[in-house]
Amino acid sequence: MDSALIPKGVQRCSLGKFTLFIGAVSAVLLWGVYAMLLCWLKGLNQTNMNDYYGFALWIWADLAVIALGGGAFFTGFLRYIVGKNELKNIINYAVLIGFICYSSALLILAIDIGQPLRGWFIFWHANVHSMLTEVAFCLSCYFGVLTIEYIPLVLENRQLNKVPFFHNLAHNMHEVMAVFAATGAFLSFFHQGSLGGVAGVLFGRPFAYREGVFIWPWTFFLFTWSAAAYGPCFTLSLTKLLEKVSGKKLVKDNVVELLAKISGWMIITYIIAKIADTWYWAAVTAPEGGFTLMDFYSNNPLYGIWILVLEIVIGGIIPGLILITETGRKNKFLLITAIILACIGVSVNRWVMVLQVMAVPVMSFDIWAMYIPSWQEVATTILPVAYGVILVALSYRYLPIFPQERELNPITD
Amino acid sequence: MSKAQEHNKAKKYGMVIDLDKCTGCGACMVACMAENNVPFKKDESDKLLSITWMKVYKLTNGKDFPDADICYLPRPCQHCEGQHSGHSPCVSVCPATATDYSTDTGIVSQIYTRCFGCRYCMAACPYHARHFNWWDPVWPAGMEKMLSPDVSVRMRGIVEKCSFCFHRYQRAKDKAYMEDRRELEEHEYQTACTQACPAGAIIFGDLNNPDHEVHKIAQPDPGHHGRPKNPNAFRLLERLGTNPKVYYLSSREWVRKAGDNYLKTEKINKH
Numbered sequence: 301m302d303s304a305l306i307p308k309g310v311q312r313c314s315l316g317k318f319t320l321f322i323g324a325v326s327a328v329l330l331w332g333v334y335a336m337l338l339c340w341l342k343g344l345n346q347t348n349m350n351d352y353y354g355f356a357l358w359i360w361a362d363l364a365v366i367a368l369g370g371g372a373f374f375t376g377f378l379r380y381i382v383g384k385n386e387l388k389n390i391i392n393y394a395v396l397i398g399f400i401c402y403s404s405a406l407l408i409l410a411i412d413i414g415q416p417l418r419g420w421f422i423f424w425h426a427n428v429h430s431m432l433t434e435v436a437f438c439l440s441c442y443f444g445v446l447t448i449e450y451i452p453l454v455l456e457n458r459q460l461n462k463v464p465f466f467h468n469l470a471h472n473m474h475e476v477m478a479v480f481a482a483t484g485a486f487l488s489f490f491h492q493g494s495l496g497g498v499a500g501v502l503f504g505r506p507f508a509y510r511e512g513v514f515i516w517p518w519t520f521f522l523f524t525w526s527a528a529a530y531g532p533c534f535t536l537s538l539t540k541l542l543e544k545v546s547g548k549k550l551v552k553d554n555v556v557e558l559l560a561k562i563s564g565w566m567i568i569t570y571i572i573a574k575i576a577d578t579w580y581w582a583a584v585t586a587p588e589g590g591f592t593l594m595d596f597y598s599n600n601p602l603y604g605i606w607i608l609v610l611e612i613v614i615g616g617i618i619p620g621l622i623l624i625t626e627t628g629r630k631n632k633f634l635l636i637t638a639i640i641l642a643c644i645g646v647s648v649n650r651w652v653m654v655l656q657v658m659a660v661p662v663m664s665f666d667i668w669a670m671y672i673p674s675w676q677e678v679a680t681t682i683l684p685v686a687y688g689v690i691l692v693a694l695s696y697r698y699l700p701i702f703p704q705e706r707e708l709n710p711i712t713d
Numbered sequence: 714m715s716k717a718q719e720h721n722k723a724k725k726y727g728m729v730i731d732l733d734k735c736t737g738c739g740a741c742m743v744a745c746m747a748e749n750n751v752p753f754k755k756d757e758s759d760k761l762l763s764i765t766w767m768k769v770y771k772l773t774n775g776k777d778f779p780d781a782d783i784c785y786l787p788r789p790c791q792h793c794e795g796q797h798s799g800h801s802p803c804v805s806v807c808p809a810t811a812t813d814y815s816t817d818t819g820i821v822s823q824i825y826t827r828c829f830g831c832r833y834c835m836a837a838c839p840y841h842a843r844h845f846n847w848w849d850p851v852w853p854a855g856m857e858k859m860l861s862p863d864v865s866v867r868m869r870g871i872v873e874k875c876s877f878c879f880h881r882y883q884r885a886k887d888k889a890y891m892e893d894r895r896e897l898e899e900h901e902y903q904t905a906c907t908q909a910c911p912a913g914a915i916i917f918g919d920l921n922n923p924d925h926e927v928h929k930i931a932q933p934d935p936g937h938h939g940r941p942k943n944p945n946a947f948r949l950l951e952r953l954g955t956n957p958k959v960y961y962l963s964s965r966e967w968v969r970k971a972g973d974n975y976l977k978t979e980k981i982n983k984h
Contacts, residue, residue, distance in 0.1 A: 343847065343848065343849070343869045343870055344830070344845070344847055344870065345847040345848050345869075349847075350759070350761035350762050350847075351761050351762065351763075351835065351841060351843075351844050351845060352761050352841065353761075354832035354835040354836060354845060355832060355833075355835075355836050412831075413829050413830045413831050413870075414828075414829065414830020414831075414832070414845065414846070414869070414870025414871055414872075415828070415829040415830045415868075415870040415871060416829075418827075418828075418829035418830075419829060421809040421811075421827060421829045422808045422809050422829065422831075424809075425809040425810050425811070425827055426808065426809070426810075427807055427808055427809065427810040429805050429806075430805070430806050430807060430808040430833070431806065432806065432808035432831060432833050433808040436808060498806075498833070501805070501806065502802065502806070502836060502837050503795075503802060503953060503954055503955070504793075504802035504837055504838060504839035504840075504950070504953055504955055505836070505837070505839060506953070506974075587976055588952065589952060589953055589974060590952060590973055590974030590975045590976060590979070591974055591976075592976060592977075595974075654836075657836065658835075658836055662839035662840075662950060662953075662974075663770075663839065663840065663841075663949060663950065664970075664971050664972070664973065664974050665770055665772045665786070665971055666841070669761055
């Protein structure tokens with residue numbers, strides 16, 4: 301029934317099957333919307349956050365999706381600025397994932413603030429010294445850039461592209477996309493960094509506080525680096541997931557391996573810097589505040605040293621080593637293991653940099669408080685996942701997201 | 714010093730709390746809540762959701778009888794200055810300039826109508842002095858008539874904290890102005906907790922004024938960001954560089970040591 305909208309030369313499932321799938325995901329989405337409305341109408345008392353966990357699940361989800369969505373800016377940078385032409389076969393999907401991640405981040409932020417109707421105050425009464433102000437400005441601007449990058453893809457829909465204006469607009473936007481990719485890379489550098497700075501400048505919180513260059517703590521650079529390193533792994537993992545769900549190969553191995561290789565080297569260099577940062581923090585910064593490393597990882601039921609091992613070794617060194625070796629990249633199991641571990645690694649990093657920061661008692665007579673999110677928080681965190689699944693499904697079905705799909709899956713009849 | 718010069722001289726309002734005198738009665742907490750229209754819930758059992766501009770902590774030396782000792786530590790907002798004027802942990806991070814540092818008074822303010830509830834200031838404050846309004850305040854029937862008309866009631870979704878009863882400063886300044894004076898006497902501006910403390914453990918005044926009690930007791934060293942010269946005085950988390958304006962006083966070493974974090978191998982080296 302919708303065959304006129306589907307790109308030529310590719311096969312899609314029946315509309316009924318597709319509708320059923322979208323319907324199931326929409327039910328999850330509506331559950332999230334209901335929880336979101338509860339938070340907006342009744343307030344943040346719907347959550348299990350408290351004065352010791354003012355930053356909690358949502359802010360982690362925010363930071364995590366932004367790090368994982370970093371695949372968009374870094375792949376764009378590699379494709380348009382560095383000139384890695386093979387990546388043109390995955391850039392559309394990277395942009396789509398980035399667009400979903402950033403729109404999700406903005407949505408979560410809109411739920412997370414206590415007075416959503418005053419959200420614009422961050423722009424109107426901007427405190428230029430606050431890292432969060434920089435985050436807000438860059439995030440909004442970069443979302444605009446991602447929208448501009450996504451529009452030509454929408455305009456390439458078979459029916460829309462028949463309209464001469466849309467056809468020419470899409471063509472011309474593609475022609476100047478390098479400018480937007482460069483703008484996106486520039487904006488991303490700052491806002492990924494300022495997200496790292498959000499934690500790093502907290503000189504009252506020895507778990508987060510880092511020294512640095514001028515106003516920028518080390519975490520500023522580590523966050524940018526890690527988003528560039530781990531973001532492509534998320535793009536790759538979702539590519540593999542979509543290939544699994546659709547039962548088709550969508551991107552050629554050489555493209556996947558190239559991105560995996562670059563990501564691997566970025567992860568390895570990042571993790572060396574991260575280890576150096578951790579070492580300096582544990583040996584110099586924290587002791588100056590009267591803390592030993594284990595003060596941050598003991599006397600509580602959850603935040604043990606395992607979390608540091610999970611982040612650096614299991615989610616950093618191991619995937620990095622797999623991805624930089626040709627054998628690792630070519631072995632399907634190892635490749636998938638590595639990109640999943642990498643996604644876990646960066647997510648754990650974002651978790652500790654927001655939640656553990658506030659959980660660690662700073663006053664010597666204070667307590668380690670624990671926190672379990674309420675169902676409303678969980679539902680509103682799953683909401684953008686459901687929204688993302690729907691947008692990926694719609695885009696995959698109706699837009700030419702994967703340029704190699706036709707070649708890899710020729711229609712025989 | 715001429716009157717005009719005296720008038721222009723910046724104040725630095727601060728507090729000294731004598732922990733050897735504090736009995737932990739909680740009168741300061743009650744006075745603070747009543748004075749500042751601090752809202753409360755029907756069920757206040759979860760203290761992580763309670764709004765306590767002034768909170769009294771119970772400290773112990775961890776020893777068994779007969780060496781056991783306890784200390785009660787009242788904790789208002791510390792009105793930090795940071796390493797340079799106004800670089801308080803909370804002020805420097807607020808994205809909407811909803812919290813501000815006054816170089817005229819040294820008081821860290823909170824603009825409730827500008828705060829949009831991002832809670833970054835709470836993440837920045839190591840003293841847990843900032844509280845979020847998780848609910849809209851609801852007062853028991855009739856009680857709203859008892860609310861102070863000088864202090865605005867805060868709505869749901871914003872952060873609030875101790876203001877050193879700033880409305881009392883404004884009122885005292887207004888009174889002085891009407892009496893054709895520009896300078897306040899020490900007793901004219903006092904916080905509610907100071908006046909309510911039955912043990913006289915809380916002392917409030919201008920740390921920059923050598924005639925004020927707080928200055929005499931704390932003996933702030935301007936060359937070291939106001940670090941107290943009095944060997945029995947200390948500030949919470951001194952080494953983090955928050956440079957608070959609340960000083961604590963105790964003759965007991967374990968109490969002074971509890972004010973900051975030290976490595977096991979480390980000795981207190983305050984002065």
